[in-house]
Amino acid sequence: MQLPPEQGPTLLDGPPADVSDAHELLLGYLEWYREALMRKLDGLSDDQLRTPVAPLGWSPLGLVQHLGWVERRWVRWGFGAQDVVAYPPGGDAEEWVVAASASTAQLIAGYQAEVAVANSLTVRALLTEKARLGGRFKTPDQAPSLGRILFHLLQEYARHVGHLDVARELIDGQTGE
Template identity: 40%
Template sequence: MTLPFPEPTGPAAGRAEVFVRYLDYFREQVVAKVAALPEAELRGSRLPSGWTPLELVKHLRYVELRWIEWGFQGRDVGDPWGDRHGQRWHVVPTETRQELLDALRRQGAHTRTVVLSHDLSTVGAPSPRWDGAEPPPLERVLFHLVQEYARHVGHLDIVVELAGGPLGE
């Protein structure tokens, strides 16, 4: 499923709807780009930093988990850093492309539900996510998520292009 870019001139019910449209768009861009890669390109890296496309998918799923569930909602999520092994992103050999993409979409559906059921000025619950600082309002959390997705979709554009896939923006 490819979503159209959420043009600034498109009517929206409010700022929360704008945020979820951008997050949905970027998330689906990640799904489409990773789905277009041949299997051989999913677990290897073409970059000096060494991350792989599957590691990026898992990382983005955990980014949403950390910022929305562990952070804003203050939930116990088990291991909020489950996308890492030491200082690196990590995917175990048994994790498949489809499992990771499905997990990303499920996390996105949860984010959408949370965002659309709260006012953007709602301050998040206290949690270890904030390292003792006052929790931010939902709107600040969403700004962070949008920039995280936009940055990583750009990274993925480059990797997909180097792998011979479709050109990014």
């Protein structure tokens, strides 16, 4: 007897069920969360994207901007040791502040550009490969492996996409994936 789809086994989020390679799983789940971030923004007006949500104190677009900085810090500056600005002027708190002069399209494009660079640095690297020295990490004992960095990014996204669930429910009552 076959069950109707709504009563059948729950499908997995993220990469296909037959993926078992750790590198592919980490990158696949990270991509799933990046896409979930964008899905959760869908349908919000520009004003809703920019207005800080009470009592959280940050806007959905501020969260996107923060995650762009997180990508930059951990992958470009951290893993790749690229010579980039790792924090906005004013520090951590400024990552969440959306400048009135920046368009939503510009902010989303900036985030997507950071993701593209991160993908280019991580797709062919081994999970055991250590971060290069000179950027975020100055000595070999400080430098984590790519696997550790990807796990960190994955938990950061999981946490913040969950936060965005709460924000979205407060904004317009929408819930779900």
